[in-house]
Amino acid sequence: MIFELIVQQLVNGLTLGSTYALIALGYTMVYGIITLINFAHGEIYMVGAFVGLYLVTAMQWNLLAAMAGAMAFCMVMGIVIERVAYRPLRRSTRLSALISAIGVSIFLYSLMLLIRGAQPTRFPKIFPDRMLSLGVAEISLLQLFILAVSALLMIGLHYLVQKTRVGKAMRATSQDYDTAALMGIDVNQIISYTFAIGSSLAAAGGVLVGMYFNAVFPLMGYQAGLKAFAAAVLGGIGSIPGAMLGGVLLGVLEMLGVAIGLSSYRNAIAFTILILVLLIRPTGLMGRQIQRKV
Amino acid sequence: MLDVKDLEVSYGAIRALHGISFTVEEGEIVTLIGGNGAGKSTTLRTISGLLRPTRGRLLFRGQDLAGMPPHRIVAVGISQVPEGRRVFPLMTVLENLELGAYQRRDRTGINADLEGVFTKFPRLAERKNQLAGTLSGGEQQMLAMGRALMARPQLMLMDEPSMGLAPMLVKAIFETIVEINRQGTTILLVEQNARMALSIANRGYVLETGEVALAGPAKELASNPEVRRAYLGE
Ligand SMILES: Nc1ncnc2c1ncn2[C@@H]1O[C@H](COP(=O)(O)OP(=O)(O)OP(=O)(O)O)[C@@H](O)[C@H]1O
Ligand SMILES: [Mg+2]
Numbered sequence: 001m002i003f004e005l006i007v008q009q010l011v012n013g014l015t016l017g018s019t020y021a022l023i024a025l026g027y028t029m030v031y032g033i034i035t036l037i038n039f040a041h042g043e044i045y046m047v048g049a050f051v052g053l054y055l056v057t058a059m060q061w062n063l064l065a066a067m068a069g070a071m072a073f074c075m076v077m078g079i080v081i082e083r084v085a086y087r088p089l090r091r092s093t094r095l096s097a098l099i100s101a102i103g104v105s106i107f108l109y110s111l112m113l114l115i116r117g118a119q120p121t122r123f124p125k126i127f128p129d130r131m132l133s134l135g136v137a138e139i140s141l142l143q144l145f146i147l148a149v150s151a152l153l154m155i156g157l158h159y160l161v162q163k164t165r166v167g168k169a170m171r172a173t174s175q176d177y178d179t180a181a182l183m184g185i186d187v188n189q190i191i192s193y194t195f196a197i198g199s200s201l202a203a204a205g206g207v208l209v210g211m212y213f214n215a216v217f218p219l220m221g222y223q224a225g226l227k228a229f230a231a232a233v234l235g236g237i238g239s240i241p242g243a244m245l246g247g248v249l250l251g252v253l254e255m256l257g258v259a260i261g262l263s264s265y266r267n268a269i270a271f272t273i274l275i276l277v278l279l280i281r282p283t284g285l286m287g288r289q290i291q292r293k294v
Numbered sequence: 295m296l297d298v299k300d301l302e303v304s305y306g307a308i309r310a311l312h313g314i315s316f317t318v319e320e321g322e323i324v325t326l327i328g329g330n331g332a333g334k335s336t337t338l339r340t341i342s343g344l345l346r347p348t349r350g351r352l353l354f355r356g357q358d359l360a361g362m363p364p365h366r367i368v369a370v371g372i373s374q375v376p377e378g379r380r381v382f383p384l385m386t387v388l389e390n391l392e393l394g395a396y397q398r399r400d401r402t403g404i405n406a407d408l409e410g411v412f413t414k415f416p417r418l419a420e421r422k423n424q425l426a427g428t429l430s431g432g433e434q435q436m437l438a439m440g441r442a443l444m445a446r447p448q449l450m451l452m453d454e455p456s457m458g459l460a461p462m463l464v465k466a467i468f469e470t471i472v473e474i475n476r477q478g479t480t481i482l483l484v485e486q487n488a489r490m491a492l493s494i495a496n497r498g499y500v501l502e503t504g505e506v507a508l509a510g511p512a513k514e515l516a517s518n519p520e521v522r523r524a525y526l527g528e
Contacts, residue, residue, distance in 0.1 A: 165396070172382050172393050178344055179380040184368030184397035184445060 008137040009259040010252060015143045015212070017251020018150035022205035023228035024235065024243035025157065026198025032174040032238035033194050035094065039101035040081060041202060042225020043108035046218060048074045048203025049210040050112060053123060063126050067149070067207050071200035078199025079192050087188070105221075112218040120215035127211075146208045153204055154244055157197070161240060166193055174238065223267065230274035236287030245285060295320045295480055296341070296449060301350035303333075303340050310336040312504040313350060318449065318482050323475050325483045325491040325512065327525055328501035334484040335377050337501070338451045341482075342374045343367045354449070369397055371448035375455060377484075379438040383427025387418055390426050390437055394444030404444070411440035414470065432463040439470065449480045456487045468494055488525035492516040500525070 023045050030038045048070045055066035085104050089097045127145060131138040161167040173180040173190045181187050209224065210216040227250065235246025250270055257269045277284060296318040303311040311333045318324045326334050339345045341352060343364035352359040359367055373394070382390050391411060395404045412419035415436040421429065426437055435455055442450055452471065456464040464487065472494050475481050485491035492498055492512045500508040500521060508515065515521050 168385070168389055168393060169396065171385060175382045175384055176380055179376060179382070180393075181344060181364035182342055182368070182374050182376060182380075183393045183441070184365045184373075185393070186363070186365045188363075 004136045005259055006256065007134075009255040011134070011137050011139050011143065013252030013255030014248060015146050015251070016255060017231075017248035018147055018154075019205045019209050019212070019247075020224075020228050020231045020251050021244045021247025022150055022153060022201045022208070023224060024231040024247045025154075025240065026202045027229050027232040028235070028237055028240060028243040029170075029174075029194050029198045031232070032240075033170065033177075033191055034086070034090070036086060036097050036101065037229070038086075038195075038198075039098065039225075040085075040104035040108060041198070042221035042223075042228070043105045043112075044074050044078060044081075044199045044221070045202035045206040045209075045224055045228075046112065046216075046221030047077065047108060047206070048199075049206030049216045049220060050116065051203065052207035053121060053210060053216045056126075057124060067204055070203040070207050074199040074203035075196040078195035081199075082192060082195040087191075109218055109221070116218065118218060120217040123211045123214050123216060142211060146212060149204065149208060153201060157201070157240070160197070166190070170194060227267075227270045230270040230277075232284075233274055234277050234284055236284030239284070239286040242284055242286035249285075295355060296482065297351070297353040298337075298341070299351040299353070301337070301340065301352065302348050303336055303345055304348050310504055311340070311347075314501070314504070314506050316499050316506060316509065318480060321475075321478075321480055322496045323471070323481045323483060323494055325485055325488075325495040325498045326501055327485055327488040327491055327498060327515075329486070329525075331503070332501040333504040334501055335453055336504075338374060338376075338453050338482070338484055341367070341372065341451060365397070368445055368447075372451065373442040373445040373447035373449075374451040375435075375438045375442045375453060377453035378457070379431075379434040381426040381429070381434050381437050381441070383425065385426055386423050387426055387429070387437055388422045390441050391418075391444050394441035395446075397445065403446075407444055407446060411443055414443075414473070415440055432459055432467075435459065435463075435467060436470075439467075439474075443474065443479075447479060449482065450474065451482050451484075453484045454486060455483075456485065456490060464490060488521070489516075 026041050027038060030036060051073045052066045052070035055061040055069045056063060061069065081104055085100045086097055089100055127141040131140050161170060169180065169185045169190050170193065172183065173185060173187050177187060228247065231246040231250040232243045234250060235242025250273065253273065254266050254269050258266050299315050300313045301311055302313050314337065326337060328334055336345065340347055341359065343359065343362050347360055354370060354372065357370060382393065391408060398404055417433055418436055418440055421433065426434065429437060439455065455467050459467065468490050471481060471483065483491055483495065492515055495512040497510065498512045498515045499506050508518065508521065
């Protein structure tokens with residue numbers, strides 16, 4: 001009985017965690033390249049959820065097309081935000097960029113509040129309620145879909161970052177900005193790509209979570225953003241595999257916490273972990289420890 | 295080939311270069327020597343576009359480089375081996391070399407140059423798939439040089455390639471510089487090791503606190519009493 005409950009919560013935790021991972025990737029990639037905590041990232045995720053919802057309901061697009069649409073929309077939004085709000089501050093202090101990011105975050109939140117109001121909108125039911133049996137536990141079609149889409153996106157990202165020319169330029173820029181420029185890399189362009197990719201992953205996460213909790217609302221980005229940030233720190237901020245691991249781990253811990261009766265503290269779990277990581281091991285699980293030989 | 299005129303560069307309120315002028319002709323090895331903080335790295339970083347001059351001109355084959363972003367400067371044919379090697383520590387040797395050819399699309403030419411680098415530095419071939427951060431200092435210097443060569447530059451800027459290396463290695467590195475030059479690449483070499491630099495250079499400039507203090511053929515500088523006293527330790 002207990003065992004089955006735990007396995008069931010593991011399934012639920014993996015599902016939730018994979019969405020945290022999608023969002024955490026954007027934080028970690030942007031931080032890796034310009035050492036900025038993009039405070040507006042949670043709001044990009046929220047806007048992505050709204051765009052997906054709009055495409056499914058008002059435009060009658062099918063789910064996959066709507067997700068692609070939301071990703072494309074946020075891709076452009078991410079590029080614009082970087083250009084308008086962060087790039088002009090690149091040479092000023094980290095604090096001014098951070099304040100600018102908070103400003104963008106408040107702006108996007110208020111804008112959606114104005115357009116849609118604070119009340120959650122339900123996501124139309126796309127998957128039938130059927131549960132598939134895994135022996136000791138069950139998984140819904142929606143959960144399966146979330147896991148599959150997240151996995152595909154993360155595999156795609158891994159391929160892009162490890163194997164492609166742009167991916168190599170992204171890694172080089174995050175390791176050594178000036179030297180990347182000396183290689184002939186247009187670092188501004190690479191920063192734009194980074195925002196584009198991170199924002200589109202957040203949009204995908206937004207649509208998935210909107211369906212999972214059957215609610216899309218302006219404040220959704222706030223909490224998810226903080227949790228995904230905690231996940232990125234847990235994995236080691238700046239590390240892409242770290243963000244994936246941190247997200248999944250956080251989701252699982254959260255659901256296990258619920259299983260042992262901590263459900264009223266479930267949001268506190270993420271922040272407790274965040275604080276513990278910062279105190280004990282600020283570089284996180286897979287944080288980089290660059291050593292240069294001279 | 296490179297014509298630097300009255301170059302002035304500041305870090306905020308601190309002026310690092312007070313209007314320096316020098317030239318590099320096609321096919322030459324020219325060296326800039328000088329002590330700590332003289333402005334050697336600042337000069338190279340400005341040529342590469344990492345710093346903006348506040349005054350002066352930077353002409354490369356008649357084209358003004360001032361205001362061009364670094365990636366455009368690589369495209370016109372200037373690459374740099376930066377001070378302290380600056381290899382990408384978490385990428386493999388091969389990936390580092392490929393990044394050197396980032397602007398190029400000619401796959402066959404890139405592969406040929408890769409072979410050329412591996413012939414020049416067999417150690418790198420053996421460690422092709424090793425992370426660059428795990429190489430020894432000397433190997434990292436070879437990698438930084440190979441990486442700069444992968445851009446197929448007309449002009450190569452080198453910032454203290456001998457720094458921190460054992461005398462044997464220093465000799466090998468300087469021999470490689472001469473070889474690269476013979477194969478057709480013009481070289482602007484920044485060094486604190488004035489003796490070695492002057493022994494392979496055609497001409498030299500002595501930088502002192504952001505100004506050119508002396509200039510001339512390398513042989514003359516090497517026998518100049520002031521240079522001998524201040525930079526050759528005699
Ligand atoms: N990022 C910086 N900010 C402020 N001042 C700087 C900066 N980099 C260099 N400087 C100053 O500019 C002057 C020239 O420095 P530069 O690095 O060009 O010297 P260098 O000749 O390369 O010295 P070294 O042989 O020690 O490498 C020095 O006074 C240095 O303190
Ligand atoms: Mg220097």
